[in-house]
Amino acid sequence: MGKFGGSMKVLMYVVLWLFPLMGYANTQQVELDKLIAAPTLTLKCTGDEQGLDIPLAHRWNVKKVTLNLHYVSSINLITSQSQLVVKLNGMPIAQTKLDALSPDVLVQLNLPVQYLSAGYNRLSFAVAQHTESKGCEKGCSPDMWTTVDLKRSVLAIDYDNKAVPVALSSVGTLLFDPKVFPQAEVHLVTDTQDAEQLNPLSIVASGVAHHFDYRQVSFTVSSKLKPGVDNILVGKHAFVQGLLGDAKLALADHEQGGYVSMLPLPQAGGGQDVGHALVVVTGKQVDDVKLAAETFASMSTFPGTSSLSAYEFKLPKLREYSGRELIEPGKEYTLKALNFPTATFQGGNAGSKDINFRLPSDFMIRPNLAAKLTLHFAYGAGMRDTSAMNIVVNGKIVKGIHLGNSDGASFQNYVIEIPTRLFQPGSNRISFATELHPPLKECDLMLTGNMFLTVFDDTTFSFPDMPHFVELPNLELFMLSGFPFTRWADGYETKVVLTETDDNTLSAAMNLIGLMTQKSGFPLYAITLDHALTAAWKGDFIVLGSPDRISAVLGGKGLPFTKGKSAVPYALVRDWAAEPVLVSSVQASQLGEGQGYLMQFESPYEAGRTGLVFAARDSKNLLSMSEALLKSEVQAQTEGELTMLDLASQEDKAIVKSFKPETTYTTGKSGKKSFWQSYLYTHPYVYYGLVILLTIGFAITLFAVLRRYRKKRVAGRAV
């Protein structure tokens, strides 16, 4: 092949990539590793099958799906007896020999669209692998493998947008669908000069983000409609009617309360974009708009009408520390409730399954308690007694359950007490990893039908209560769960302060609110937006803007890159083992294009409360920064007290620098804290010194008392 071969390969790639782009309205391309968060799938033994789910949005009218599959197989496989089968929702759609002479294969497959449906579609890869044609073969010899390179395997989906039904039921299914990928975009239209609209707007943005679940969604805000994306119009009747009138649309009669309506999106030159929607959230008074916004944020697939009038909205009594995947201490959850349906592990490479959940971010984990996992499970007969199920908590094996009964067994209430020290505040994972082995003798045919283990979803899990106490600043917790702003799931006691009134700043704020919503899993009904912050504010707050404007809002607080002199940290990495050494440079400088930062600190107005600053050079950069914050790779690097972002220095990725805090503070349950407790925690040497000083003082005072007493006793008198 040589050079020519290499060039041909590149050319083939180009063709493969360009081909699907021709002829369709929309094409989405995605590397498979984005769909499963793993770089490869390795298929082992004589027979194995693994797969991933392809999300298809309800609003897509899929025309063509092409899979450019890249896989590598063992060169020891016998080509005539080894094959790879690609299945779509269980139906074999393609098969190929695993050729030992060309083990590194790139193949293009067209996935038949008739087997696809909106939602998740299972794409699986099954192999039959053999290394011996005569005589006996080991069922799982190490040279029986085929690896699918997910990073280099690309799925291209060609689709048109379906016409959006003019019904509010579309809000819960079609419009804000988490299966849209790689990301979603929504435009919010409001009277940006009317500060009263900010709170309903934030509720709407939060509701949209909540509908999108985990899917990245970015917002733009302006006072005009934006073509090509779904628009949500939020405002009082007068503003809404004015805007609709321009588009020759009319708002239905509506006397009181909130009003939510679904309309086709008008196009600039007249006509309608049926592929996108215009949702109207309005009311006569601002309270009515808020009522409509709350209703909109909570809507599911009902109602089926194009509009609704809302008269009242009641939230259930919220508890602190509730939200997406959050475990409530002391409560017993079934696995079903933890999004883990009854799972059967089968075959020689049965793999593992996880339960993911979160603990409150400010949990102070006591190491001597135990979480309780009460397992209900069964396993098949005829397995070798080396079979086992391992319980893994956050990557650490905590218990191996021996599946040693050759007749199979069924267990109820198999209790495993897991020390709480293995858990952490925030995200946690419990995995069931199985090793199912057949009782094979040499030359036995490997039959895997009876090799199964089922974990029933009525298995229960409970976690004991813990005290709430956490050391801040810690931006990692913000990125993990929106903490501390989502201590109350609805954002109660949190204020977002905008230092500018322009569209970009507002858009950046909506992105931040959307981000927090998706982290906590609950619409932020109670978050408040404002343009100013006073000392009377006793809750947590977020301030967005340029460093100088933020500093002014915070009464002249020293922030990096403000006018005049300011302290800017730099990290000097010493070696692998040591923490980066921070140096602080006092300088007169400003943020550049594509630069910004997040900074967390204790509220100057209330001990134990948190302030978060989101700063960029100007509002345009602020919006870019907010969009960057939505990316998982940026979130993963955000930690400590200060995270600085640079989007301009490298074209393809953001540079993220995080700095650990020099001074810390603490916060407890409900954001309350004792001043002394916090001070002594953050100044441990003062604590140790106090212990010694008080003990010395005690000893000297005791001495003074007992010396007089002793004199009397030595004289033989009673005291």
Next chain:
Amino acid sequence: MKSKALFPFFNEDPKSQSLSIGWLLLGFASLLMYLLKVSIDVFDLQRQLMLSWGVFVILACMYKWQVTKRPPWRFLFVLLSGFLALRYLIWRSTETLIYTGPLDFIAMTLLYLAEVYSLTIYMLGILLNLWPLRNRPLKLPPNLEDYPTVDVFIPTYDESDDIIRITTIAASQIDYPKDKLRIHICDDGSTVNKRNNPASAEAAWARYYRLRRLAQDLGANYITRETNVAAKAGNLNHALHQTHGELFLVLDCDHVPTHDILRRTVGFFSADPKLFLVQTPHFFINPTPVEKNLIGVGNPNRENDMFYKEIHRSLDFWNSSYFCGSAALLRRRYVMEVGGIAGKTITEDAETSFHLHSLGYNSIYLDRPMVCGLSPESYKDYILQRTRWAQGMVQLFLLSNPLMAKGLSFHQRLCYFNFCFYWFFGLARVMFFIAPALFLLLSLKIYFASFTQVISYAVPYIFSTFMLMDFFYGRARQPFFSEIYESVQSIFLAPAVIAVLFNPHKPSFKVTPKGNTQEQDFLNPLAAIFFVIILVNILAIGAGVISWFTDPILRDTLSVTAVWCTYNVVLAIISLGAFWERKQMRQFHRINVEEPMKMRLPGTETDYAGETMDLSITGLGFKVKLPQAPKLSEPVILETTSSDGKKFVFNAVFKRIIERNGTFYCGTEFVLDKQSYAEAVAYLYGDSGRWTRFWAKKTRNEKTFRMLGHLFVSGIKGMAESMGIMATSGAQYLLALQRKYAKK
């Protein structure tokens, strides 16, 4: 004036000063408690480790620093130790008690209560030992005619005539105006009831005549009574009603007094009209069973040294020194005020003190040994004695409730509560022996703590307790020996104490046998229970090893409990080693003392200066350089001098002569008649200066670990021999069975 108003601490009024200091102490204590709470509530483990081990390091540095033995540094040391203990208690109480099931709960609660008990005793020990009173100045009555009249009571029950004779002779030699001193042999072994009982009549009548004659010969008064009701208390009360001295000295009949016992104690009664008691130490010359096991290995302190050398001095500081049944001088008037020696409990001595302290009377402890007695020779006797003490003090605890007793000061209440409550240690110790096995063998969840928490809270606390105990009692007891003494007693005291809890009035007084002999070495059968403890803990360790592999999740807990089990095994083996009964052939014990002496052969004029090696009432061992070897059975004249300069001359004969490098090591036997026997008693027992030196010599030495090692090896040997015996017996039984069935 202004500053005085602002700071009443500087006010000259003592009452307001005390109040201010009280508030200051309360303030310090409250702030320290707050700091403790902060650390437990919010400190992470790293900070916890820093705190606990930091305090421990400070303690360890102060521990070796001599100045910390004295206040105020001493207070700093004990307060820091208390800080660690209190920190452990709060953490243990707030973080580690979790309900997981009824059986777990019961076991967890029992262990927790055992720990709370230990901590309470520990904290009370800290309070008690803040500032022991040492070396009280001597007080003498100003004029001879002011000397009060004194009755000396020698209560006896079944002791040998020799023991009674020696004590009575020594009592008659007490340095006190003869017209003001009366000695009484209070015989409970020949009561009318006993003499009329056909089963005991012969022996009782014989004893009656012998002791009456003995009393008459020695110038003492013989007292007996109708019945033995109320045991020793009844005996003494009967004697009190027969006599009239202002003061009375109680001497157990094996407690031989020195001649200065009254001269050094009577003066305190003149100085303090409200004084009811001067207690002096019980000093023993014979080795305890544990000591006998260590002869030739080391020089351990006597078991009661800790009480008389340290604890009683501390009790004295708090005006809580109490009557210990003997070697004590009491004021008759006050004792009669409470109806005589109390008899509601079987520890009549402590109970009497309790009542007198409640009436506001005072006591003093004089830390100079002025009686020489015999401690129990065997474990059986030792356990018998301790069981009586334990049951008696628990009776006092239940029947009189020291904490709520009227008339006692606050610190006296705590002191009495402490030495009553102390006797529950058997129950706690048994719990500590079985607790880790409950987890390892039965999977009962009894202690909810992670390994790092144990390292952070429990380990520094445990280490600091060892250090503090050594800090307080190091001069009187080697490290770890308290563990042995408590372990040895615990298994036997636990059921006895439980019995009292169910029926506080049931226990009866049992006399501790003294002066018994033992013809051969053997492992006391009482040790059998320690086999069980060792077996259970070894099985638990085995179970822990299995769990190590099957339950890796529990490895933290397993390692802690396995270490605990190992400690229990080692402690039980050492306790087993201490259970060897060594042979005791001598009835009169030799005392090893080094004092100058002279010897002369009869018919010669040359005195040879030598040095005593050992003494007893029957003879004297010494070393001397002589120009030529003496002959066995050759008579010799020995001249010795007591601490206060009094000369003694004895006729003796050589019984043993060994020559090494020109020095002759001689053993002699006194040739005694009635007069010289009294002289021998005066020489041997009359010198409190010798006992003081002897007492002081028993201080901690460097052979602690050697002694512990020896006991451990003895324990292993005892186990091996016992198992051999069991195996042999088992085999014999099986053979017998086989033969029996073979015949059939």
